[in-house]
Every structure is written in structure tokens, then in C-alpha cells.
Amino acid sequence: MTIALTPRRTAAAALTAALLVPLAACGSEASGGTKDEAGKKTELTVLAAASLTDVFKTAGAAYEKAHPGTTLKFSFAGSQDLAAQVKQGAPADALVTADEKTMDGLSDDTGSPSVIARNRLVIATAKGNPKNIKELKDLEKSGLKVVLAAPEVPVGRYSEQVLERQGLTVKPVSQEPNVRAVLSKVELGEADAGIVYKTDITAADGKAEGIDIPDDQNAVAAYPAATLKVSEHADAAAEFVKWLSGSEAQKILADAGFQKP
Incomplete structure (x- = not known):
């Protein structure tokens, strides 16, 4: 039997179809692995002195393992080049220099620094x-x-x-x-x-x-670390900087030959 669609029934069918589309999409995400807004990963960009290149790769892997919601992206260069990037407003979250003088010159752009190694x-x-x-x-x-x-x-x-x-x-x-x-x-x-x-x-x-x-x-040489005020992930950046002074990071630094702060 064929049911004739009245204007009211036509509108109801359209509304039902519209509601089913997002529900189908949600089902696809649950089965396909695409994360929702709350499950999105945070990527932190860390500007770090060139002498930290090898040890921070090791430290970064350890941090990501312990913090599955966060990934780290490092940019290594001389501390003076890193300072220039910060002054130019480079989009980054944290900074680690190989001297306190450079970090002190960026006090308007950073949080309170703490020395993590020598x-x-x-x-x-x-x-x-x-x-x-x-x-x-x-x-x-x-x-x-x-x-x-x-x-x-x-x-x-x-x-x-x-x-x-x-x-x-x-x-x-x-x-x-x-x-x-x-x-x-x-x-x-x-x-x-x-x-x-x-x-x-x-x-x-x-x-x-x-x-x-x-x-x-x-x-x-002292290595101070600090968050950057331009960071869009202030809490995550602060957590990483704090972690650098913790026992796990300090062991990694010591194993690479760095001295205690």
C-alpha cells in the first residue's frame, strides 16, 4: 500500500533523516577510532638548546609514553636563535636554553624559569x-x-x-x-x-x-626551562616543564652526562 506524504509527514521525515546523520557519524567515529573533541591530543612545541638534541629525544619518548594525550615537537638551535624566535612571536609552548642570561632576557615572554640541569x-x-x-x-x-x-x-x-x-x-x-x-x-x-x-x-x-x-x-652551564606566554596549551606546557625537574627526567639527563641542577 502506498502512503501519500502530506506536508506535515514530509517535514517529519526530513527532520528524522537530519537527526540520523550525526548519529551515524558518531557510530563511525567510535568504530573507526577518530577521537572526539575531548579526546584530541595536545601537541607541544618545545624550543631547546642544540646541546639537548639527543637527550631530549629520549626524554620526549618517555614523556609521551607517560602522557598518552600529549605529543612533543622539538626545535633545536643555538640559544640566541631560539631567543630571536621567541621575540618574533614564534608559536611555541616551552623554552629551554643553555644559559640563564638568554632566558633572563626573555622575562616578558616566559613564565618563571627553573634550572633543570648543568x-x-x-x-x-x-x-x-x-x-x-x-x-x-x-x-x-x-x-x-x-x-x-x-x-x-x-x-x-x-x-x-x-x-x-x-x-x-x-x-x-x-x-x-x-x-x-x-x-x-x-x-x-x-x-x-x-x-x-x-x-x-x-x-x-x-x-x-x-x-x-x-x-x-x-x-x-645552567639550563633553565620555562613556559612561553604565547602557548595555547598553558597547562600542558607547565606540566612538561615541571616534569623536567622530576626523577624520571633527571635520570635521563644524568645518564646523558648532565649534572644535577
């Missing part, structure tokens, strides 16, 4: 130390190709400090934008020696050797 300088040489470098004064040797970080880079500033305190004059063949670039020059044989962080030698995995600098001649 580091020391070493002399980096080619594998096997073919130039027989034993101490800082050896960097003055005639014909020795030494590479340093640029003075505006934290490790470059620290390097200048330790050399000046010993009354040494070293003319580098190049000044690099971050500590990993210094290490790379030594690893590739483009320089005989450079000054890097102790943790960089650990990360070099045998491609370069480290000559310790005595404590009374050395400089200690």
Missing part, C-alpha cells in the same frame, strides 16, 4: 687525539686549527671566559652558530680541536674525544 666544557679533538692536545694552553699551538662557537652563543661565551681567565689567545678558524656545529667540524676533520660541552662528547659516540678541563679553569 653542564661543563671539554676540549673536543679528533678520534685518537692526533695533535696530542692535553690542556687549554695547547690550543695556542701554531698551525692548530681550532673552531669555537660564536660569542653570542652560550658555549661560545663560556669558551671565551675560560680562555681569558687563563690569559690565552686563541684565533679560531671559524665561529659556529651552535655547539653541535663545533663538534661536527672536529668530527669531519675540518678542525683539530674545539670547545664543546661534556655531554656532546658522550653523544659523539666515539667520533670525537674529550679532554677534560680542570674545575678551577672551567665554566658551568
Whole structure:
């Protein structure tokens, strides 16, 4: 039997169909795995000093495992470059620099920083130390190709400090934008020696050797971490920064050769 649709019945049928569409979509999401608004993941962008490249990859994996609703995206560079990005309003959530001076200069753009680790300088040489470098004064040797970080880079500033305190004059063949670039020059044989962080030698995995600098001649680098005021995920960013000072993150940092805050 054919039922004639009156205007009222036609309107009711249309309303029923409209209501069924979103219900069908919800059923598809439940079975297909697409998350609803409440289940969306939070992606945090973290600007971090180049010397944290390896350890933060390990730390990031550990954090994501413990916080399944959050993913981390790291951007590594020299601290001075990171500061420039922050000043330009780069969309990021947290910042970790290799010195307190750089972080202090960004007080209008960050939350309250906390130091999460410390580091020391070493002399980096080619594998096997073919130039027989034993101490800082050896960097003055005639014909020795030494590479340093640029003075505006934290490790470059620290390097200048330790050399000046010993009354040494070293003319580098190049000044690099971050500590990993210094290490790379030594690893590739483009320089005989450079000054890097102790943790960089650990990360070099045998491609370069480290000559310790005595404590009374050395400089200690501090790594402060802070949230960024432009973050759209303030609570999640604060949780990550707090986690960096916790036992799990501190063990990861220590295993990579970083010192306690």
C-alpha cells in the first residue's frame, strides 16, 4: 500500500533523516577510532638548546609514553636563535636554553624559569687525539686549527671566559652558530680541536674525544626551562616543564652526562 506524504509527514521525515546523520557519524567515529573533541591530543612545541638534541629525544619518548594525550615537537638551535624566535612571536609552548642570561632576557615572554640541569666544557679533538692536545694552553699551538662557537652563543661565551681567565689567545678558524656545529667540524676533520660541552662528547659516540678541563679553569652551564606566554596549551606546557625537574627526567639527563641542577 502506498502512503501519500502530506506536508506535515514530509517535514517529519526530513527532520528524522537530519537527526540520523550525526548519529551515524558518531557510530563511525567510535568504530573507526577518530577521537572526539575531548579526546584530541595536545601537541607541544618545545624550543631547546642544540646541546639537548639527543637527550631530549629520549626524554620526549618517555614523556609521551607517560602522557598518552600529549605529543612533543622539538626545535633545536643555538640559544640566541631560539631567543630571536621567541621575540618574533614564534608559536611555541616551552623554552629551554643553555644559559640563564638568554632566558633572563626573555622575562616578558616566559613564565618563571627553573634550572633543570648543568653542564661543563671539554676540549673536543679528533678520534685518537692526533695533535696530542692535553690542556687549554695547547690550543695556542701554531698551525692548530681550532673552531669555537660564536660569542653570542652560550658555549661560545663560556669558551671565551675560560680562555681569558687563563690569559690565552686563541684565533679560531671559524665561529659556529651552535655547539653541535663545533663538534661536527672536529668530527669531519675540518678542525683539530674545539670547545664543546661534556655531554656532546658522550653523544659523539666515539667520533670525537674529550679532554677534560680542570674545575678551577672551567665554566658551568645552567639550563633553565620555562613556559612561553604565547602557548595555547598553558597547562600542558607547565606540566612538561615541571616534569623536567622530576626523577624520571633527571635520570635521563644524568645518564646523558648532565649534572644535577
